[in-house]
Amino acid sequence: MTTLNADPSELAKFGELAHRWWDTESEFKPLHQINPLRLDWIDQQARLIGKRVVDIGCGGGILSDSMARRGANVLGIDLATKALKVAQLHALEAQTPNIEYREVAAEVLAAEAPGQFDVVTCMEMLEHVPEPASVVRACSALVKPGGWVFFSTINRNARAFLFAIVGAEHVLKMLPKGTHEYARFIRPSELAQWCRDADLDLQATRGMEYNPLTQRYWLSGDTSVNYLLACRKGT
Structure with a gap:
């Protein structure tokens, strides 16, 4: 029996908040605010229209839904049952085209459907799993040769601790306390190495910044704090 690369306490944490995923003033407000930036950056690199996309760790479907509306054929996967049900319900209510959701681990789907996707996205998820390098390998297995893989996560340094935990969770209260655990943050050099090891070629890196006064990202x-990586699978 394969042990799932998931932390039950992390799944429970997001499960308890599931009903608030699509409330733009809820704990998920930051995700709604950064989503247009993520979406445009992914679309600029990978040209989403007509592409087959898998969104790993999709949660309530904020990014999955927006990629489908850009013309991609999207599969969103997660292991948080309640969040997935919210995503499915939202897709029905909003009549989102070309989208489906499944409760399946990235590693399991990679064994089931290797090389089946033009684009793989894994955003704000690696810092919540026990073995992030395993997820990176699964992403590489899922994407076609020449296809795109996108990650976003949080750097591990004093500034990231100050901004992402002290600032966001305790001072500004943008996120519930305990959303992030500093030890699980990932340096760009570490993520880049995992990508190289998985036959993914780093194409671009971007940081994401936030001004609490203007509330703009x-x-x-x-x-140094939040960052995104774009990679391509070797051909």
Whole structure:
């Protein structure tokens, strides 16, 4: 029997908040705010229209839904049952085209459907699993040669601790306390190495910044806190 690469306490944490995924003023407000930035950046690199996409760790489907509306054929996967049900219900209510959701681990889907996707996205998820490198390998297995894989996560340094935990969870209360665990943050160099080991070629890196006074997010060259990686599978 294969042990799932998931932390039950992390799944429970997001499961308890599932009904609030699509409330843009809830704990998920930051995800709604950054989603247009993520979506545009992914679309610029990979040209989503007509592409087959798998969104790993899709949660309530915020990114999955927006990629489907850009013309991609999207499969969203997660192991948080309640969040997936919310995603499915939202897709029905909003009549989102070309989208489906499944409760399945990335590693299991990779064994089942290797090389079946043009684009793989794995956003804000690696810092919540016990073995992030295993997820990176699964992403590589799922994507076609020449296809795109996108990650976003949080750097591990003093500034990231200050901004992502002290600032976001305790001072500004943008996120519930305990959302993130500092020890699970991932340096860009570590993620880049896992990508290389999995035959993924790093194409671009972007940082994501936030101004609490204007409540505005933007992409930049500063990867010291939140950052995104774009990779392509070797051909």
